[in-house]
Structure formats: structure tokens, C-alpha cells
Amino acid sequence: MVRQRAIAVSTCLILASIGLVLLSCTRSQESDGVQLLLWSSTNPPEMEHARALVTEWNLAHPDTFVTLQPIPEGRSGEEVLIIAAAGGTAPDICTNIPPIIAPLLADAGSLLPLDSINGARQAIEARVPEEVLATFIDNDGLLYQIPWKGNPILIQYNTTMLHDAGVDSLPQTWSEFAIAADKVTVDLDGDGAIDRRMTLFNPISEWRQRLFDFYPFFIASTGGETLLNGTEVNFDRLETERVFRFFQNGFERNWFSRSLPVGDPFVVGEKFASRITGPWNIAYTERFKGDNFEYEYGPIPVPDDYVGPKFTFGDPKSIGIFSTTDHPDAAWAFVDFYTSRSADLRLLEITSQLPLRRDLLSDSLYTEFFSQNPRMVQFAEQIPNTRGFDQNPVLQEVFDAIAMQFDAVCVHSRRTPEEGVEKAANRSRTILRLRGNK
Amino acid sequence: MTNRWGKWIAIVGMGLVAFSFLYPFLWMFVATIKPEKEITEVGLLASQYSLDNYRVLLDRIPILRALLNSFIVAVTSTVSVLIFCSLAGYALARLRFPGRGLIHNLILFTMVMPFQLTLIPLYVMMVKFGWVDTYAALILPYSMSAFAILLFRQFFLQMPQDLIDAARIDGLGELSILFRIFWPLSKPILITVGIVHFMGIWNEALWPLIVIRDEMLMTMPQMVALFAVAGQAEGQFGVQLSAAALMTLPVVIVFVFLQRYFIESMATSGLKE
């Protein structure tokens, strides 16, 4: 009997430990004054930036104490936030909201509409370029996120290699690109394998990668259009077919590789003459490049008949205030400080990422930074002509539908661009009809 | 004469096959100490060897912590399985109580229930319990196993009843009978269950990928898989291979010493599954 009691006791112990785990996960909420929990991206420069700003804020505002935590990073930043919102462990403020999931969080009531806070929307409209801001506004007309920073996507060329191949200027149009690409792409030792290619793209079947090949080219060749128009498909058009054909041609002529080479074949391996990338790459390139490695950034090439400014994908990130916060006004005050002129200067200096603001190149506060970092000027100039994501909860699925066709049409040449675009558009329409309407 | 030739051909053939099983591992370990530019070469010779890849690896991800996590998770859940499943197996084999048949059928049912069915609900449960990013999520769902219970039950059924009767006359309770009398006689089944369960958990990647996103709680397979998929390795293949090598090495060492037990255990469980 004693032993059976022992089992009963041990069973209870297990239950108790389950209970303890449960308890330990509920946050204690005792404090005097306003307490705010802030989540920031884990990458070291962004953490450093956040730490500096939080310290400064806490010194100046003893009544509103902000605690900084890195976002527990995982498979994707999106999922972490969704789980936090679902599990009731969301912070008050998060500075790393991917705009692509903002509609999902907004629909579920997890994000606070900024229109509900006095003065917030006006302040945001004053800071962010109007056309850039437009893609952040939800279909219900409200703004659930503070557009914070962007990383305009450009093409980084190895100019040494271009010169060796007889290319003297960076291609601006598709024809120029084709001429350059044909010169660069060769089998140097005659063994039947291509040793030098034009551009490094990651051909893996994952829609996220399409943000760094298809999407910038789509935005550039349509002069700043995005995939959706409200809840309607906006990519069922000639330009999309032409972009598909451009990539199909590129893979067929070996400008791009169908398999992702191992290692870093651009900076280290020097097997590609260019790659598509953002400003974060400058530091990396400087650290790993060889002695003769010269590089420049060029715009996304456009169709020959295209006229107008050069657009690209801006890879934006937002700040969000969660609706579970007890102190929306204090949270906004902090975010306002976090996106202020001086905070944005620090963002540039510490992280080399660009704040989404109108006056980036005209404000004298930033002049010194750009004169010291001339490569950043090109990216900053691009900011007003960047596009982000349509605000629709099914946008990821629309991207996925396009990615599937990109795979079949461009990488593997199993379908014509026309068929591919039609299939992607039809699939997207079905998805939008079933779940994309509010 | 033909027979002798046949024998030699068989031996050479086996040698070649064995080579194809061993060389990739050997190549992997050597590749991790080659310079990045020479990694892709088929041979083992390189201009120089260094441990740089491991240094970069340790610098970039807490892989030793992952090793520790894997160990904690696998040991805890294996111990739990050995204790609680032998309890259940003993009860089902040697004690008559109402509902025994029903419970036996339930266990058989959960064994044939494909995991795809409960994957999403289990994950949702972890989220709602707040167990995401805790050891509890890694250990508790693996703290018992229907298969282990059935193995214990089958083994205990073969024990002579006299053993139990004698022990009861001596005044021993059921727990004492199980742990003091049955366990010492059950080494083969304890080893089998222990090894099979331990290896299962040690190599499990899907579940940790689903419930853990805090780097400090990741297990080896998850961390290495994410490292190979995500950009953290910055495309350096030597570093990715080093991670795989670090994960393989302890298993290879243990296997070399205990191969007989490994092979027998996994073969037994394979036959019964």
C-alpha cells in the first residue's frame, strides 16, 4: 500500500510540475507607474540600437519604464508574433512587425489601430512618404502599423568581373542586361560546366525568395504597382508575363543558376558577376571581399520601353502596438520617440538600415552620415520609390501561387509565361474569394 | 573453384559497399577541417587543416547548449518511459483489474493512430498551455509510449507467476515486485526500450521545429536543420558540415562500443512494430 501511495504521490508530483510550468508562464503584473514591454529584432546592431534608445528613454521618463527583450527568433518572425498574440504573451510594442502579417493580426484584433490614438496618424503621415505609406493602410482604411525602416533592394555588381568580360557600364534596361549577361556567362575551362554567371538568385521553391527576384522586377517594370488592388488581383497583366519571360530566358541561357551553389559564390567564390541585395550587405562585402574585388550597386533593370522613375521592393519593417497594452498613449509616446529625427540618425549609424522618412536626404541632420557613407546615398534616394506589401491576410498565399508558377515557368521552362500568369491569377482569385475579403 | 571465385567477388563487392557507407562520413569529418575553397574535392587531402569551421560555428550558434538540451530531453523522457511504461506494462500483464482489456485496446489504437492526425491539435495545445519554448513541450509528449508499454507487457507475460506469488507471501508490494524482482530479470527489454526511445528522441526534428523557437532551448537536430536552411551559416558549407559532424560524432562513438545492443534492439523493435 505504501508503494501505491508512492505512485499516487509521484503522479501528483508530475501534475504539480505541469501546473508549475503553466504558472511560470503567466507574467506577473505588479508595478508602480507605467510599465511597457518592448520586443526588438535579435540581430546585434538592432539590439544595440534598441538598448541605446531604451536607456535614454528610461532616464528621461521615470514614470514610464520600458523593458527591452529580443524577439524569440525561430522559423520566421511572423510565426513568433502570431503565437505570442494567440498565447496571450504579446508585448506592448514590437519593433519588428513584418507588414505581410499585420492584416492577419489586425483582423484578429491583436494590433491597435493608430487612428485611435490622438495625433498618431498625423505624425506618421508627416514622417513617411505618402506613396510608401499607402501600401501600409489596411483595407478598412485604418493604420495598424508604424512604417519604420526599409532596405531597398538593388543589384550589386562585381565591376572587376564586368570589366574583364568587356562590360563597362551597369545595365539599366533588359537589353543592356542581356548583352552584359551573355558576355559574362562563360565556360572558362571548356569542361561543359558554366564557370561564370551573371546574377546570383536563390531558385529554391519558397515564396520568400520571390521577394528577391520576381517581386522587385515586377515592381520596377510596372512603375510601382503591387500584386493586389484592394481585394482584386493586380498582376494579371502583360508586364508580369514579360518579367516571367525575362527570368525564363535568363535561366535557359545560364545567366542564373538552377541550383543554388554551395558557399558564397559572389563575394568569396567570385563565380557570379552580380547579386540582388540590400544595404545590409555593404559591411559583409567589405569584410570578406578579395583584394581586387570592386563593386557598385545598380537599379533593377527595366524593360526597354519603360519610362519613369526606377522602383524597387523596399523590404520594409513596421512597429506595432498590441491591443492588449494597458497604456496605448504611453506606448505611442515611446514609438514617437523611437521614430524621431534623432532616433532615425542613430538607426542609420548603428544598423545601416534606412528610416522610412520623407526628408532623409534634405534634412541637414543626416548630411554628415551620408557624406561619410556614400554608398548609402543610392539606397536613400531609392526610399520614396520603394514598395512593400499589400494589406491582405492572404497575401502570402498569393505570393505562394506566383512562386509555384515562377518555378514551373522561369526556373524549369515547363510552361509559357502566359499560362503561368493565368494559373497564378486564377489560384489567387480563388484564394481571395474564399478568404481574402473582409 | 567457381565457388572460391564467387566468394572473393562477394568479399570485394561487400568491401565496396562498406566503403560507400563509411566514406561519406569520413569525408564529412575531414571536410570540416579543410579550407572552404577545397571542401568540394572528393579526396581527403587538403593544403592545410584547421578547426576554424568549428570556431565559427561555436561563435555563431549555441550548438553546445543544443547538445546539452538534446541530452537533457532524451535522458529525461527515456527514464520516464522506462519507469511509467514498465508500470503500465506490469499492470496490463500481471494484475487483473476492471477495464484492463479496454485499456489494452486503447493502447493498440494509439499505436496505429498516425501522428499526422494529432500534430496540429497538439501544437495548438502547447500554445494554449504556454508550453511553447519550454522543456515541457519537448519532454512531456514523449514521456510515455504505447509501443514501450506493449513491449514491457509482452516481456512480463513470460515471467513465471511463482515469482510474484513468492514475493507477495514475503509481503512485497507490487512496486517492489516490479522494480526489485522483475527489473533485474528484464535487462534485455529495458535496453531495447531504452535505446529505441532514446534514439527516437535524440533524432527527432519535426516536433522541436514546431514547438521551440528560442535558440537556448533548441535540440541538436532542430538547430542543425535550421542552420542548414536559414542564412546563419552565410552559405559557408564547411560550417554547416561541422554542425552535422558535431551531431554525428557522439552517436558514432557510442555505436562503436555498443553496436551489438543497438543492432539487436532496433531489429527487435523493427520486427514487432
Next chain:
Amino acid sequence: MKYVDPATRSVGGLAKQEAHAGRVLIAPYIIFFLIFSAYPLIFSLILVFHHWSIVGPLEWAGLDNFAELISDELFWKSIVNTLFFIAIHVPLQVVVALLLAAILNEKIPARSFFRATFFLPVVVSGVAVTVLWKQLFSTDAGLFNQVLAWFDIARVPWLSSPEWAMPSIAIMATWKNVGLYVILFLAGLQNVPRSQYEAAEMDGAGWWAKFRHITVPAINPVVVIVLILSTLGGFSLFIEPYVLTNGGPMNSTLSGVLYIFKQAFGFFRMGYAATIGLALAVIVLTVVLIQRKFVERED
């Protein structure tokens, strides 16, 4: 009043005690079962009738998820992929394992060394094996293509062509698992007494006759195990395509579990992901049952 023998009464007491002990010893499993089997099972049956992004409330969906599943190209593609994997993997596995086991069954030197060598990939983590093979399979600089080049054979796009990707994964899976089946086949073969072969030889039976009438019956149960385990393995294929191809190229390596993963954690569609899970479970059970029936009839 019936007369009750004191001995029986005490046996009755003992039986009660035994029943009590039984209930206590089985209790931990009951708790485990309720939390980790029964609850998820019931919840899954609720989820399939709902749309749910995990944040916010469950939305009633009726049969929407099932309607979508039936017309979902990708779901059917994942099933076809899985069957394709099984169709390559099973014969390859059986032939290679049987061949190796047959040789190991002869008196050759270093048998236990060979046995252990073939078994090594079985114990090594699938993730490690996959990361290693990712390099072996690389089109430009992979070991396989370099070795093929020695014999003037053109590069094979192992993982980058829709036709080759799944067979490549099946080859890798065979290399990883064959050791286990070698051991199982070997056990089957060793159950056959040598005298049976000798007797057959005396009757003038040739190699084929011996194989057909003595070896095949001995290893038949193992073939069933290979079939069933490979089917289960095929339907739970995940980490290999996750690390190597992410389901591509052109969804040729999209497996059922990878598709669940994508819907649940990529698009946050818990209801639909649960529906795929339910469908997969039904298919797995059906296929395994059919295999069992089919093989039993053969016997």
C-alpha cells in the same frame, strides 16, 4: 445465505487489492492518454470544421475545408509524390537489403564489421545525413557528379530537376535505412536450417528453386515489414525535403507532412492543416490495411 469459504474470501480480498494496484499503476498512462492522445484527437475533429489562424476566435467553416481539400492540386500532388517515393524506395530497399543479407549469411570474413557498417547510417540522425547528402548531391560541385565525371557521365541535376529530386531523396533514404533491413532479412535467413538447403540440393534443386521455395517464404514476413515501415516513412517524410528542397522543384518533393507544415506555420491555417492531417491519417491507415490483407492472402 450462501456459505463462503474463508480462503475464497481472502482471495476475494487479494483480488480487490490487485485491482486497486492495477488501477494505480495504470493511472499515469491514463493521464498521458487523456492529455496527449484523446484530447488532440477530439480537438482535431473539431478543428477540421473551422477556419482558424490561431489568433482570434474559431470560425465555423462547415465542410469548406473538405471541399477545398478535394479540389486542392497541391494536396493530391503530395499524395502522388509520396506514392512515387514508396514505389522507388521499397523495391530498391528490398533488393539491396536482400542481396547484402544473402552474402552476409555466407561464411565470409569480417561479417560483424560489415553488419555494423551497414547499420551505421541507421543510428545517425536524419538531419546530419541530409546535410551531408546535400553536398553530395550538389549539381556543380557535388561528390556524385565529380565521380560520374571520371567516367565521362554528364552531370545529374540530383535535386534541381523535378524528375530527379524525389528519386534522389529515395536513394538517400535507402542508404540511410537499408542496414536495418539487412539485419531483419539476415534474421529471417538464419531461421532457415542449412539442412533444408542441403536436402533441396540432394533433390537436384537449382539456385532459383531453392530461392523460390526456401528463401522467399523465410523472408516474406520481413518484406511485409519493409512495405509497411516504408509506407509509414513515405507518409511522414519531412526533414529530407525540408532541408534539401523545401518541397520543390515544382512541388516534386512536397510531402504530406511538409504541406501540413506549410499551411499551419506558413499561412496560419490551422483548420485546413488539421484537415490535411486527418486525410493523410485515413490514407495511411487504408494503405497499410490493404497491404496487410494483400500479403496475408498471398501466404
